[in-house]
Amino acid sequence: MSNYVDELMAIVKGRSPGEPEFHQAVEEVAESLALVMERHPKYRKAKVLERIVEPERVIMFRVPWLDDKGEIQINRGFRIEMNSAIGPYKGGLRLHPTVNLGILKFLAFEQVFKNSLTTLPMGGGKGGSDFDPKGKSDNEVMKFCQSFMTELSRHIGPDTDVPAGDIGVGGREIGFLFGQYKRIRNEFTGILTGKGLNWGGSLIRPEATGYGATYFAAEMLATRNENLEGKTCLVSGSGNVAQYTVEKVNQLGGTCVTLSDSSGFIYDEKGIDAEKLAFVMDLKNVRRGRISEYADKFSGSVFTPVDPKADHNPLWDIKAECAFPSATQNEINAKDAANLLRNGVYVISEGANMPSTPEAMKAFVDKGILYGPAKAANAGGVAVSGLEMSQNSQRLAWTSEEVDERLFGIMKSIHKTCVDAAEEYGTPGNYVNGANIGGFIKVADAMLDQGLV
Numbered sequence: 001m002s003n004y005v006d007e008l009m010a011i012v013k014g015r016s017p018g019e020p021e022f023h024q025a026v027e028e029v030a031e032s033l034a035l036v037m038e039r040h041p042k043y044r045k046a047k048v049l050e051r052i053v054e055p056e057r058v059i060m061f062r063v064p065w066l067d068d069k070g071e072i073q074i075n076r077g078f079r080i081e082m083n084s085a086i087g088p089y090k091g092g093l094r095l096h097p098t099v100n101l102g103i104l105k106f107l108a109f110e111q112v113f114k115n116s117l118t119t120l121p122m123g124g125g126k127g128g129s130d131f132d133p134k135g136k137s138d139n140e141v142m143k144f145c146q147s148f149m150t151e152l153s154r155h156i157g158p159d160t161d162v163p164a165g166d167i168g169v170g171g172r173e174i175g176f177l178f179g180q181y182k183r184i185r186n187e188f189t190g191i192l193t194g195k196g197l198n199w200g201g202s203l204i205r206p207e208a209t210g211y212g213a214t215y216f217a218a219e220m221l222a223t224r225n226e227n228l229e230g231k232t233c234l235v236s237g238s239g240n241v242a243q244y245t246v247e248k249v250n251q252l253g254g255t256c257v258t259l260s261d262s263s264g265f266i267y268d269e270k271g272i273d274a275e276k277l278a279f280v281m282d283l284k285n286v287r288r289g290r291i292s293e294y295a296d297k298f299s300g301s302v303f304t305p306v307d308p309k310a311d312h313n314p315l316w317d318i319k320a321e322c323a324f325p326s327a328t329q330n331e332i333n334a335k336d337a338a339n340l341l342r343n344g345v346y347v348i349s350e351g352a353n354m355p356s357t358p359e360a361m362k363a364f365v366d367k368g369i370l371y372g373p374a375k376a377a378n379a380g381g382v383a384v385s386g387l388e389m390s391q392n393s394q395r396l397a398w399t400s401e402e403v404d405e406r407l408f409g410i411m412k413s414i415h416k417t418c419v420d421a422a423e424e425y426g427t428p429g430n431y432v433n434g435a436n437i438g439g440f441i442k443v444a445d446a447m448l449d450q451g452l453v
Helices: 002-015 020-039 041-045 048-052 101-117 138-152 171-185 208-222 240-251 274-286 292-297 334-342 358-367 380-394 400-424 431-450
Strands: 057-066 072-083 089-095 124-129 161-165 232-235 258-261 264-268 301-305 322-324 347-349 370-372
Touching (some): 002 020, 020 041, 041 048, 048 431, 057 138, 089 101, 089 380, 101 431, 161 380, 208 240, 240 258, 264 292, 274 292, 292 301, 370 431, 380 400, 400 431
Parallel strands (some): 089 124
Antiparallel strands (some): 057 072, 258 264
């Protein structure tokens, strides 16, 4: 079936040149699905995957706004509405200078399968802008968000497309976006997830991705009659996903020793306990400072600045059992993967989207370690977004215990789907194949049921 993958990739690269992240995401899925196409030719005959790789709709627009100096600034806004076979489009908004069409298509494509795995009725989408909130005042962020939502509001709705947060979009940005939508449309509806608790948000939403990745790691360990108790864990990033991964790992008896941001990483051999984590949360969520301040505050910890010339990240060259990459795409390359394996890491649960390069992913799968790919391991965030949508529709608010219990149940279900699909198609223990196949079949069957649309 390698011919099938080659033919598909030739189409994708021809239609979407200069989008390497999108090509990477499609090729990974296509290689797993070759097993399915061989057994079920109906999917190939109906060209289901060829249809999934083509977004149902791509929206691109300018975002003009006025900065604090009275200067006009212009950014570019996007929304990729990828697939709505099983529900309204659902996926985050990313604000970062690296945002472009290819990155958002890769994220939207991944989101289709991730949302399918959650068992909730959500299609896949993604959006954002090349606007950088870092270094901007609250007033500038508000002006950008209001301009961005003025155009986006034409294309979204509670039964059409429900965006959420992603890199650069936290509670502040969601608040400004929601306020502008309400102002334009004159309606209070669950149009965004990640909202404040006082105005329609869900408990456990900020924690959900990090908690979910940790639950997924625990489920993988349970297949070997192990748990996180006493395990040393490496965590990259220092945003929501990383913060709440550390919190849940602590609760389950493990010890996290690293965190990072774009300036470098800290290593704290003693572990990032609750008091240190509270400092990180204030540093990142309130003061918006750099992770290097952690090393200034806590003796015994070391800060290592980023070396742009290095061919690997020294964060992944520390002795540990577990790793939770929670920063950004392609942060673990082949050399990083070799370092992780050499240092004893045998559990990897991806909190970020596609943080491992194809070479790194292959190294993990070939070694047979417990490797949870992003579309399965980090689905907790969108799962609780889906639960927030349900609460909004019913005008209800569940307790944190109820939401956390549902999140745990969803992650357990995702893990089972991955294990079962991998075994059914002859690759037991391969969570990459399991996640891709398990996510695909539900969407593919829905598309066949709905005709050629």
